[in-house]
Amino acid sequence: MIAAVSGTAQPRKKLLGVLGGEAASPPPIWLMRQAGRYLPEYRAVRARARTFLDLCFSPDLACEVTLQPIRRYGFDAAILFSDILVIPYALGQRVWFVEGEGPRLEPVRVVTDLARLDRTNVRGALAPVFETVRRLRRELPAETTLIGFAGAPWTVATYMVEGASGSDFAVVKDFAYRDPAAFGALVDLVVGATVDYLVAQVEAGAEVLQLFDSWAGVLSEAAFRRWVIAPTAKIVEQLKQRCPGVPVIGFPRGAGMLHADYVRGTGVDAVSLDTTVPMALAGALQELVPVQGNLDPRLLVIGGEAMLGEASAILRGLAGGPFVFNLGHGIVPETPPENVAALVRLVREGKWR
Amino acid sequence: MIAAVSGTAQPRKKLLGVLGGEAASPPPIWLMRQAGRYLPEYRAVRARARTFLDLCFSPDLACEVTLQPIRRYGFDAAILFSDILVIPYALGQRVWFVEGEGPRLEPVRVVTDLARLDRTNVRGALAPVFETVRRLRRELPAETTLIGFAGAPWTVATYMVEGASGSDFAVVKDFAYRDPAAFGALVDLVVGATVDYLVAQVEAGAEVLQLFDSWAGVLSEAAFRRWVIAPTAKIVEQLKQRCPGVPVIGFPRGAGMLHADYVRGTGVDAVSLDTTVPMALAGALQELVPVQGNLDPRLLVIGGEAMLGEASAILRGLAGGPFVFNLGHGIVPETPPENVAALVRLVREGKWR
Numbered sequence: 292m293i294a295a296v297s298g299t300a301q302p303r304k305k306l307l308g309v310l311g312g313e314a315a316s317p318p319p320i321w322l323m324r325q326a327g328r329y330l331p332e333y334r335a336v337r338a339r340a341r342t343f344l345d346l347c348f349s350p351d352l353a354c355e356v357t358l359q360p361i362r363r364y365g366f367d368a369a370i371l372f373s374d375i376l377v378i379p380y381a382l383g384q385r386v387w388f389v390e391g392e393g394p395r396l397e398p399v400r401v402v403t404d405l406a407r408l409d410r411t412n413v414r415g416a417l418a419p420v421f422e423t424v425r426r427l428r429r430e431l432p433a434e435t436t437l438i439g440f441a442g443a444p445w446t447v448a449t450y451m452v453e454g455a456s457g458s459d460f461a462v463v464k465d466f467a468y469r470d471p472a473a474f475g476a477l478v479d480l481v482v483g484a485t486v487d488y489l490v491a492q493v494e495a496g497a498e499v500l501q502l503f504d505s506w507a508g509v510l511s512e513a514a515f516r517r518w519v520i521a522p523t524a525k526i527v528e529q530l531k532q533r534c535p536g537v538p539v540i541g542f543p544r545g546a547g548m549l550h551a552d553y554v555r556g557t558g559v560d561a562v563s564l565d566t567t568v569p570m571a572l573a574g575a576l577q578e579l580v581p582v583q584g585n586l587d588p589r590l591l592v593i594g595g596e597a598m599l600g601e602a603s604a605i606l607r608g609l610a611g612g613p614f615v616f617n618l619g620h621g622i623v624p625e626t627p628p629e630n631v632a633a634l635v636r637l638v639r640e641g642k643w644r
Numbered sequence: 645m646i647a648a649v650s651g652t653a654q655p656r657k658k659l660l661g662v663l664g665g666e667a668a669s670p671p672p673i674w675l676m677r678q679a680g681r682y683l684p685e686y687r688a689v690r691a692r693a694r695t696f697l698d699l700c701f702s703p704d705l706a707c708e709v710t711l712q713p714i715r716r717y718g719f720d721a722a723i724l725f726s727d728i729l730v731i732p733y734a735l736g737q738r739v740w741f742v743e744g745e746g747p748r749l750e751p752v753r754v755v756t757d758l759a760r761l762d763r764t765n766v767r768g769a770l771a772p773v774f775e776t777v778r779r780l781r782r783e784l785p786a787e788t789t790l791i792g793f794a795g796a797p798w799t800v801a802t803y804m805v806e807g808a809s810g811s812d813f814a815v816v817k818d819f820a821y822r823d824p825a826a827f828g829a830l831v832d833l834v835v836g837a838t839v840d841y842l843v844a845q846v847e848a849g850a851e852v853l854q855l856f857d858s859w860a861g862v863l864s865e866a867a868f869r870r871w872v873i874a875p876t877a878k879i880v881e882q883l884k885q886r887c888p889g890v891p892v893i894g895f896p897r898g899a900g901m902l903h904a905d906y907v908r909g910t911g912v913d914a915v916s917l918d919t920t921v922p923m924a925l926a927g928a929l930q931e932l933v934p935v936q937g938n939l940d941p942r943l944l945v946i947g948g949e950a951m952l953g954e955a956s957a958i959l960r961g962l963a964g965g966p967f968v969f970n971l972g973h974g975i976v977p978e979t980p981p982e983n984v985a986a987l988v989r990l991v992r993e994g995k996w997r
Binding site: 459460461464465468469508509510511512513514515545547548549552566567568569570571572585587589590592593597601604619623 | 812813814817818821822861862863864865866867868898900901902905919920921922923924925938940942943945946950954957972976
């Protein structure tokens with residue numbers, strides 16, 4: 292068992308307070324994919340790594356890009372620079388990134404493919420990531436929370452089976468429907484590896500964990516319960532035992548009406564909301580747990596009154612309770628950095644009231 | 645004003661009864677994209693047309709492919725064989741289909757592109773479609789309902805602006821956020837053309853209309869209200885005036901929590917549900933209007949107990965009220981035709997009870 296790393300003499304960090312159920316004024320803000328291609332200083336560091344995975348596995352470079360948006364904007368949280376596909380990589384699957392197209396994996400489609408995956412080396416294969424976390428924890432400002440993360444099992448398994456980010460999820464759905472026992476074995480393997488990975492992140496200094504389920508929104512209700520809620524619940528349960536006191540944020544993107552069932556069924560401490568979640572649902576979810584979200588990343592590209600107006604509406608609706616300002620999905624590369632600055636000013640200066 | 649075409653001496657068609665609020669036992673069944681590539685007889689006819697639009701605009705061929713699934717399975721409804729992109733075509737936009745990739749359009753991105761579109765020739769440009777409807781009405785069995793359709797304005801405008809089926813809707817969202825007045829003018833143009841198109845379908849013999857809003861699920865709440873609910877409400881209002889008594893089914897795919905607002909705000913007579921809609925929401929919506937849906941089309945590829953089990957659960961949950969069995973999205977080409985036969989047998993023979 293690991294005690295949550297927190298200096299008892301220090302004032303509590305804003306994000307941790309909110310995830311503990313407090314309302315903060317102004318609310319904390321960080322943005323998904325805040326370390327990324329929209330920043331010129333990121334692109335400069337990216338150019339020094341041969342591949343995207345090399346960047347993730349270089350503590351020097353990964354630490355630097357994680358810190359860049361903190362220096363520029365003073366976000367309340369830094370999120371470890373890594374990728375959800377380091378889990379398939381650590382399991383022994385071949386993973387690579389095609390510039391401008393996204394990830395590619397040698398797909399797992401039959402039981403014999405599964406037998407080639409090895410769960411025993413997650414900590415070894417991902418040691419550089421934990422070194423990055425350790426350095427970040429030392430280098431971050433005292434008020435900045437460090438968030439670790441992983442992909443949720445359904446989303447990770449989707450990439451493992453499809454071999455790429457598919458558009459209709461035909462291959463993975465057919466696998467799951469045709470042979471739920473084999474697909475379940477794959478999901479369980481990912482659950483175990485993910486727990487090992489996240490526990491090691493906490494040991495290295497991560498103070499909050501987020502589970503990204505980017506493709507949660509493509510499933511029927513029965514499949515959502517089986518492949519999203521159940522495996523996430525297993526992860527949360529093991530995390531609660533092995534690193535109590537570390538809040539877990541779930542992000543079941545596209546979960547629609549099933550958000551409340553997700554929150555109740557998984558035991559996550561907070562829920563991150565995608566752009567489509569309407570205010571009435573966000574408010575209802577906030578009765579259950581702290582919520583995070585959910586500005587459309589395209590509005591950050593546009594900026595100006597369109598962005599400020601919608602961001603203000605979100606703040607007016609949710610900042611009275613436990614709330615973390617964020618986007619509904621990751622920042623896109625064409626975002627002008629000055630729009631991010633304007634958004635942070637809006638949140639911090641409280642002109643949305 | 646057009647009176648709904650219905651023989652007063654004949655027994656009422658099952659689908660019309662259900663859309664009027666009755667429960668039917670067994671419930672009516674038809675499947676989105678039931679005339680399509682999964683059928684060998686469709687592929688044979690498709691080979692006789694040079695392009696996909698030629699197929700849509702040939703009354704002989706379009707009529708034949710519309711009738712094929714009725715002959716094979718005896719569905720309760722036939723849906724006109726056409727495409728949602730005939731509206732941009734009728735407005736004067738260049739539209740073509742790349743085999744295996746999908747539609748392409750010369751995109752509308754600035755106000756001057758908009759000025760080139762011409763709303764006055766919708767009936768003329770789409771005359772072959774109305775001829776298809778007339779023939780279908782004569783050739784369909786007496787008990788089979790003829791459904792006409794169009795794309796909903798948001799979805800049609802998405803294709804018009806993106807120029808293809810995009811994956812992140814960046815271009816259309818940026819247009820709508822950056823210049824809502826110009827984008828609103830485009831949407832209004834589509835609203836007007838769509839009403840003309842649907843009224844002409846009813847004059848030719850369509851008995852029910854469905855509005856497909858395939859990309860309704862990518863918007864924030866505010867954008868959903870503005871670009872999905874409001875334009876759909878305008879269409880429904882005009883249809884109610886110009887062809888009273890003709891039921892309109894709305895299909896706001898991915899609307900999640902906003903389904904009830906969509907139903908109340910648009911005035912649709914029934915709502916078609918995508919695969920992700922959970923049973924509790926489907927049941928709540930059925931208190932408002934008849935519902936249609938929502939088996940995962942991938943289960944129709946798999947067949948067997950996986951398909952029959954989930955279809956039975958849907959039937960047990962919804963067939964006690966006004967309900968039309970359908971998929972949550974269109975049939976996919978790799979569907980074995982015998983699985984469709986097994987599904988129809990399940991619905992008709994009532995073994996799901």
